[in-house]
Amino acid sequence: MSKDEKHLQRSLAKWLKKHYSKKDLIRVSMDHYGFLRSTNHSKHEISQRLRAAQVVACEMVGPINPKLRLHPAARPSxxxxxxxxxxxxxxxxxxxxxxxxxxxxxxxxxxxxxxxxxxxxxxxxxxxxSVPLKDAAKRLGCSAEDAEAVAVKLAKKGWQGCIQTRNEDRIERRFLAKELEKLEEVLRSLPVAPWHVLTVSLTGRVRKTQMSRTRLMAEVLRGAMEAYQDPSNPGLANIRLRKPHHGGKPATVGRKDHPADAMLWSEFNAMTNVDVAGIKRLVELGHLTAHPDSDLYILRESAVAFRARYVNPTRILKARGLSDAEVKAALLSPGLVSVFGKEISIKLVERARFEEWLGEPVPAPDASAVLWKEFVQLGQNNCPSFIIPELPGDGQFTISTTSRVIRLAVVAGRHGISITAVFDRRYRRTWSIYERRRKELIAALESFRWREEPDYTKAETVLKDVAEVERVTKEIGRLTNYFRYKMP
Missing domain, CATH: 1.10.8 (Helicase, Ruva Protein; domain 3)
Structure with a gap:
């Protein structure tokens, strides 16, 4: 006998567990009416209460047959x-x-x-x-096909923002409302590309068998890839990505570490304008001494002595404001005889002979020139791809990037450092970059005064204190982004 119905239910459940294994409990209980198939269906109250207790006991030990769940005593869950x-x-x-x-x-x-x-x-x-696929695609700013592919790729990375509903024989993908709002917020939070950052569309970053268009979209939405929005054409399909670099790694420093007694050929070229072939010939003739550690070095002592003895009259005359025609006429003067003749490609004369012809002394500038040490030091930090010589050259000399694509004319004078950038039509690559990136270049060299002529454009500035040197060297560093290696 049982104390009450609950006691009876527990007793029946205990008896079932004792006489049947777990596997048999599941098999028998799910078979037709299960353990109740031998009970009578009398309408007597005691029989009905016993049957109800049996139903509850079956539920307590495992699943019951769907037909048995219809019994009033079954607890629907x-x-x-x-x-x-x-x-x-x-x-x-x-x-x-x-x-x-x-x-x-x-x-x-x-x-x-x-x-x-x-x-x-x-x-x-x-x-x-939840939002249907087509509506979600409109909100994200892409096609339904792209939205579905992006959802699949995000899901493979652990994102759980989509569900699939069954509609007769079809399965429809839907975006959970909150998760879709998060994706929209990601798109809204994308910044606009700064003026100095080159960007491309999604197509510009596609790599066959490696990175598809929808893969790029998914990487941006999950925050794994830097991207920018296009204010004039918003949407996931129109995001902009940073332009990839091709053709070589960008230089992180302008020059590698080298011995203190060595000078790079590029630095000697910046001081004197003697090209590589000329430097090789001067080494062969004994006017310069090659460094024992590398063929790309010359002994600094011999380079400084050479610069003190010889001058490039073209640079000095240009620094004094003479035009190209006036300089060309002056170089034909009998008093300016080229020391090396046709051995090198430029005209160099002895400093003493040039001073005699000019009628005034022309001392070789040194590193103590106004702001020059600061210009060299800050230049190494802010525009390292430009080769700035530790000793300034005579007159108007040039500094250039390691790729030699862009050159800046520099004059280290008594009142400061004058810097000039010229974009000339005769140099097609430099001019084509200037035409395509005119606004960006003007914004990069914001401290320069710009003057446009039919055949060239000139930008000039003068540095008179350390603050101006700091600012301008940073601007020159930004300019390097457009003139390094293989540009678009």
Missing amino acids: LLLDGLDKVLSITIYSSRILLKHISYELRKGPRGLYEIPDDVVRRMREEIGR
Whole structure:
């Protein structure tokens, strides 16, 4: 005899567990009417109460047959394995929704994962708020095909923002409303590309078999790739990416470490304008001494002595304001005889002979010139790709990038350092870059005064204090971005 109905239910459940294995419990209980097939169906109250206790006992030890669940004594509860069918979604989507509403699965008294009614209600509400694929694509600013491909790629990276609903024989992908809003916020938060950053469309970064267009979109949305928005044409399909570099690695420093007694050929060229072939010939003739550690070095002592003895009259005359025609006429003077003749490509004369012809002394400038030490030091930090000689050259000498594409004319005078950039039509590559990037270049050299002529454009500035040197060397560093290696 039992004390009450609950005691009877527990006793029956204990008897079932004692006489049947777990596997048999599941098999028998799911077979037609299960353990109740031998009970009578009398309408007597005691028989009905006994039958109800048997139904509850069967529920306590495992799942029961669907027909048995219709019994009034059965406790109706939705199990996890039937959740997808009730909500008309895929099994994977049901798991996503449970995580989305922050519901933690727990086994019920019967050892089964039961889903409470309020959880089912919340899941239905989320499904109702979800956004169809076509509408989500419009909000993201891309095609429906791209939106679906992006969703798949994001899901492979762990993103759980989409569900799939069953509609008769079709499966429809839908975006969860909150997750779609997060993606929209990512797109809105993308910055506009700064003027000095070169960008390309998605197509410009596509790599066959490596990086597809939709893969790029997915990487941007999950924050794994830097991107910029186009204010005039917003949307995921129109985002801009940083232009990739091709043709070599950008220089991080203008010159490598070298011995203190050595001078780079490029530095000697900046001082004297003697090209590589000329330097080689001067070494062969003994006017310069090669450094024992490398063929690309010359002994600094011999280079300084050479600069003190010889001058480039063209540079000195240009620094005094003479035009190209006037300089050309002056170089034909009998008093300016080239020391090396046709051995090198430029005209060099002895300093003493040039001073005699000019009628005034022309001392070789040294590193103590106004602001020159500051210009060299700040230049190494702010525009390292420009070769700035530690000793200034005579008159108007040049500094250039390591690629030699852009050169700046420099005059180290008594009142400061004058810098001039000239974009000439005769030099097609430099001119074509200037024409394509005119606004960016003017913005880069914002401290320069610009003057446009039919055949050339000139930008000039004069540095009179350390603050101006700091600012202008940074501007020159930005200019380097447009004149390094293979430009577009």
